[in-house]
């Protein structure tokens with residue numbers, strides 16, 4: 081019984097549990113139904129939304145297509161047109177009825193399709209989307225240019241059944257493109273002709289210029305006096321500049337194409353400006369126009385830049401300034417704008433007081449072949465290319481030329497250039513001092529006492545350059561031997577030397593019996609004397625020059641102690657520097673020779689003055705070479721001339737020179753005597769000049 085009761089209770093429990101489970105299931109089913117219902121609602125809404133979106137975008141797409149003016153054409157696999165839109169009909173000027181049902185290529189493509197057009201069509205049929213341009217024939221037979229985007233379309237089974245082509249009319253653009261191409265070709269042809277003209281013209285100029293350069297080299301090898309040499313140098317450097325300029329014009333094509341190559345090299349910008357200054361000074365000789373070149377004294381270093389291009393610009397600007405200035409002034413300046421350890425920016429300015437430029441022409445003058453007005457080329461010549469080239473050159477160096485000008489009031493052209501600084505210092509800083517006419521007069525003899533071969537070479541080069549006569553002693557002892565025989569005008573004395581140093585040698589010179597007891601002695605000192613002149617004087621020196629020195633510093637010292645052109649008139653310097661032997665024009669002698677024939681006297685003296693420098697330089701060279709017989713012959717040839725022009729004393733001197741040479745006397749003695757002669761010759765020239 082207990083067992084039955086237990087089973088019944090168990091059945092009862094299970095029934096209860098089943099009922100509970102059924103209830104839960106029922107609840108879950110309802111829940112599921114609701115969820116399902118909700119999901120269904122959502123997707124229906126979504127589908128509606130998507131559908132309306134699709135319709136909207138289709139509408140928008142239609143709008144866009146018609147606004148974009150795109151012509152649509154559908155065709156089947158055989159090429160029969162199945163559908164066209166309004167825009168397409170308008171493009172080709174057919175109605176839709178006239179098109180649909182026809183084979184598109186028959187009605188729309190010209191008979192003489194080009195090979196490339198054919199290929200485009202074949203490619204299009206290869207079931208790929210393609211964009212290509214093609215010529216299509218309108219109803220009236222005219223051709224239009226269309227860009228076509230063709231895409232295949234398929235049936236429900238994925239088979240290609242035709243294509244849809246979208247067309248855009250580019251006839252106007254194509255026409256414009258063609259016109260542009262033609263205009264470009266015309267412009268290029270004109271430019272080519274212009275370049276050809278320039279090339280021919282430059283070539284024509286270059287040929288005779290070559291001859292000028294060649295001839296000036298040949299001339300250089302002939303006997304010339306110092307002045308002729310100077311003129312020839314200027315001629316050569318002018319020809320070189322012109323040659324470069326023409327080469328650049330010849331290369332105008334390069335400049336035109338903006339392909340100027342800037343070749344950097346180390347150069348002395350001060351020296352360049354100096355050379356250019358000299359050339360223009362000569363050019364302006366016959367015009368009442370003063371030329372000044374002012375260079376910032378703070379420019380101490382050579383620069384790294386394109387020397388040729390720099391030259392070209394400055395020469396061009398100065399050339400214009402000289403051309404367009406009839407009277408007044410031209411000032412060329414170089415001023416530091418900014419300087420760092422490594423770089424220097426310099427402003428270059430060329431200012432003139434010439435005809436000036438009208439305000440409305442200030443921009444055009446920088447264009448090729450542009451001049452301020454038509455009368456310019458008639459009155460002043462020129463091509464109108466110069467400034468265009470200059471501007472291109474300066475632009476190639478990341479700068480630009482600016483101009484300020486007013487008609488009748490002159491013009492100022494300027495530009496800045498940035499250069500890398502080089503280690504090397506500039507030379508000849510003093511070249512532009514306005515009294516650059518101060519020249520050392522040949523005839524003085526200098527003794528320089530220096531043991532270092534390099535310093536010695538430096539000194540001798542400078543003295544050669546200034547046409548000064550000098551002797552060299554390698555130490556103090558040799559110097560003391562030399563001073564015993566020869567009278568010098570100046571002694572340059574190194575301090576530190578082997579065998580006998582500068583102090584000792586100077587003491588000997590000042591305290592022993594010799595012709596140089598009073599000769600100025602300048603100490604060449606690295607540091608010992610510092611900058612103290614009083615201290616230098618205590619040791620018997622007259623002056624000092626701190627080493628290392630620049631050429632202008634030495635020149636300044638030499639100008640202080642030796643004769644130079646402008647010092648000739650100065651009584652103060654004359655007493656200090658004139659040689660002991662003064663000579664005077666012998667008027668009686670002149671009277672004896674010429675009587676009252678003033679004309680003849682003038683002619684002979686003029687001829688004498690014109691030839692004497694050359695004759696003396698011949699003698700000078702002979703003495704340097706030391707061939708006694710040649711010296712004798714030249715002395716013999718020259719000696720009578722001096723009596724003729726009223727200086728019989730010099731004829732006597734030449735007789736002695738002749739004798740010294742004939743007796744094979746030492747070259748040192750010959751030089752000593754010769755220096756006496758040159759002193760006197762230098763004195764007689766101004767006297768003769770003023771006499772006639």
Ligand code: ADP
Pocket residue numbers: 400401404432434435436437445450451452453456457461462463464465466467468490491
């Ligand atoms: P060109 O001098 O050969 O005519 P440029 O290009 O050098 O050619 O100069 C163009 C024009 O600019 C000149 O013809 C002249 O009208 C004007 N010009 C240039 N420099 C000056 C100047 N310094 N003063 C007056 N006019 C000038």
